[in-house]
Amino acid sequence: MDARILLVEDDPSIREVTAIGLRGAGFTVDTAADGQAGLDRFRGDPFDLVLLDVMLPRLDGLEVCRAIRRTSTVPIVMLTARADTIDVVVGLEAGADDYVKKPFEVPELVARVRAALRRAGREPNDADRLQLGPLTIDIGGRSVARDGGEIPLTRTEFDLLLELTRHAGQVLARDVLLDRIWGYDYLGDSRLVDVAIQRLRAKVERDPAAPELIQTVRGAGYKAVR
Amino acid sequence: MIRGVRGRLTLTIVALVILTAAILGIGSYVFVDVRIREQALNNAEVQARFDLSSTIPDRLVRQTVEGMVASRLADTFRSRDIDTLVDFGGGEPFRSKQDLDIDQLSSQLRTAVANGQLAFEWARLGDTPSLVVGGRLPPSGPAFYFVRDVSALEATLDQLRLALGVGAVSLVAIALLAARRVARGVLAPVEAASRAAERIELGDLSARVPVTSGDEFGAWAQRFNRMAAALEETIGQLEAAQGQNRRFVADVSHELRTPLAALVAEASILRNDLDSLPAGTRRAGELLVADVARLRALVDDLMEISRFDSEAEEVAAHAVDVVRVLETLVANRFPEAQLAMPPGPVTIETDPRRLERIVGNLLDNAREHAPGSRAEVRLDMSDEGIVIAVEDRGPGVPPDRLERIFERFYKADPSRHGGSSGLGLAIAAEHATLLGGELRAVNRAGGGLQIELRLPVTRSLHHGDPSATGGEDGGGQPHPAEEPLP
Numbered sequence: 001m002d003a004r005i006l007l008v009e010d011d012p013s014i015r016e017v018t019a020i021g022l023r024g025a026g027f028t029v030d031t032a033a034d035g036q037a038g039l040d041r042f043r044g045d046p047f048d049l050v051l052l053d054v055m056l057p058r059l060d061g062l063e064v065c066r067a068i069r070r071t072s073t074v075p076i077v078m079l080t081a082r083a084d085t086i087d088v089v090v091g092l093e094a095g096a097d098d099y100v101k102k103p104f105e106v107p108e109l110v111a112r113v114r115a116a117l118r119r120a121g122r123e124p125n126d127a128d129r130l131q132l133g134p135l136t137i138d139i140g141g142r143s144v145a146r147d148g149g150e151i152p153l154t155r156t157e158f159d160l161l162l163e164l165t166r167h168a169g170q171v172l173a174r175d176v177l178l179d180r181i182w183g184y185d186y187l188g189d190s191r192l193v194d195v196a197i198q199r200l201r202a203k204v205e206r207d208p209a210a211p212e213l214i215q216t217v218r219g220a221g222y223k224a225v226r
Numbered sequence: 227m228i229r230g231v232r233g234r235l236t237l238t239i240v241a242l243v244i245l246t247a248a249i250l251g252i253g254s255y256v257f258v259d260v261r262i263r264e265q266a267l268n269n270a271e272v273q274a275r276f277d278l279s280s281t282i283p284d285r286l287v288r289q290t291v292e293g294m295v296a297s298r299l300a301d302t303f304r305s306r307d308i309d310t311l312v313d314f315g316g317g318e319p320f321r322s323k324q325d326l327d328i329d330q331l332s333s334q335l336r337t338a339v340a341n342g343q344l345a346f347e348w349a350r351l352g353d354t355p356s357l358v359v360g361g362r363l364p365p366s367g368p369a370f371y372f373v374r375d376v377s378a379l380e381a382t383l384d385q386l387r388l389a390l391g392v393g394a395v396s397l398v399a400i401a402l403l404a405a406r407r408v409a410r411g412v413l414a415p416v417e418a419a420s421r422a423a424e425r426i427e428l429g430d431l432s433a434r435v436p437v438t439s440g441d442e443f444g445a446w447a448q449r450f451n452r453m454a455a456a457l458e459e460t461i462g463q464l465e466a467a468q469g470q471n472r473r474f475v476a477d478v479s480h481e482l483r484t485p486l487a488a489l490v491a492e493a494s495i496l497r498n499d500l501d502s503l504p505a506g507t508r509r510a511g512e513l514l515v516a517d518v519a520r521l522r523a524l525v526d527d528l529m530e531i532s533r534f535d536s537e538a539e540e541v542a543a544h545a546v547d548v549v550r551v552l553e554t555l556v557a558n559r560f561p562e563a564q565l566a567m568p569p570g571p572v573t574i575e576t577d578p579r580r581l582e583r584i585v586g587n588l589l590d591n592a593r594e595h596a597p598g599s600r601a602e603v604r605l606d607m608s609d610e611g612i613v614i615a616v617e618d619r620g621p622g623v624p625p626d627r628l629e630r631i632f633e634r635f636y637k638a639d640p641s642r643h644g645g646s647s648g649l650g651l652a653i654a655a656e657h658a659t660l661l662g663g664e665l666r667a668v669n670r671a672g673g674g675l676q677i678e679l680r681l682p683v684t685r686s687l688h689h690g691d692p693s694a695t696g697g698e699d700g701g702g703q704p705h706p707a708e709e710p711l712p
Binding site for chain 2: 011013014017018020021024081102103104105106107108109218219
């Protein structure tokens, strides 16, 4: 694994030890100490993944995330000091794919980075189109359209919708979705699923408060309804 | 007591009014009664004297019944509304009206008249109230009794009695109303003060008594208000100091987070390579890794308790099967502990994360204070709610310190320096309060400590789409039963 990772973190100790850990795991790591520098570095070189601290001087981590998203689908993992639901929501809204709560242990971070890279590396080998209610899902083009109009989805949202649609009518538990979408082979935070589902519904449902396409099965998980 | 005082005050005023009305009413009645009768009697007496000395001797020729009839004296008296009864001493008396009878007159009257006196009597003859004046025709003639109908006089007195009675009753009624008003007015400041004191008791330190007068009550109200102001200021200072204290804790733990995050990451790398270090250094490295973990737990707990202090906590409650939460939790955190669960699910409306945090901290506490001993987790249901009890077989806690174990950094045994932050039970208690329940510690009969979590059952299973938090996810643990078949 020789993926290039951009690490944007303002605290020198955390930045250095995280870089050491990632390099020890076989990654090539570039670092930046503030948001602006991180964004400049990203624009200068291609990276396979970006690790972004939320609280950054000069340019906020969320701003950096939005700026990167405007031009790139590179996987972004946020490093958050607080794992409150609000931080998760804001991070995913800004286009992040995953988050890691501080303080973290380096092996944990490495596992999450690998999962995100694995997911991004999955090449679509399916040129088909799938239909979910009024939605047309173009798997190869990674796009979703309703009534001819394209709905902009993040990578995570698209993967989530695709997974649910492929198993339409079947209940998928949160843990299963965490495993299949985020690639967690260990215990993750199931709120990630709840928040992502909410974000997805806001985009694809006619009335997100009364979802018709993606339904909650109480105590079990979620299912897509054709 | 206020009602009592008001009642007594009212009663006293009304009693005084009744007494006054009685004295005035009875006094004035007696006075009028005496004066009217006196006047009537006086007239009758003057008339009788005149008749006995002048009118009768002039016209009565023969002192017999026939003589009376012939004299037509009775008709003369009749014209003055006076009936006449003449006793000629034996034999049939003369009577101007058939129902007059000598026997109706009292013997005292007849004796007095027989003795030659002019005498009178208020009597009821037949149905008629009458004034009878009697006297003998001088020197020893027949006894004349002049009977006057005094119905009108009696009617007047009756009316007077009625008027006085009605007046007295009205006066008492008015007095009652007035007395109540007065009593309420007098006691209003006391009631206002009582309400203010009640508000202060309920925590509203801004409550004051209105100062409405310059009298003793007004002065007292001012003093009360000064006391309340002093209390408010003191409490305010205490709260400010406590707030500063808590902010300081929050700030410190926040400042600790960044270096702690670095330490955790560094220790995680160090831990992987401990084996390659020389023995002495390796031991130091192991201790360092363990201490970093301890420091992390402490800072996490401090952050958590600071969040309670800032009152930024929200409860995300939904239907939760407590049995499954407990089974999963114990399996992950304290597999040696024994479970005593009722068969089947026990579903209540609560926040599963907080429930796990509480019971998890209780398990940690049992493990730390009774290491190696048997621990048990029980779930019982009652009418009010559920009780989750975590028991250990350790040394227990002296009874006088049982309640203090939920205080922050309280150590029942000061010589003990375990790995815990000393905040675990305080945090559990805060979570329990947020869930509407409480924690209680008791010593087991057979030794050891039992901590009970009591939670209310507010089962309102509304079906809907709890999109953000819906469903039970026992701490993000996988539940094989939920996995769909591939």
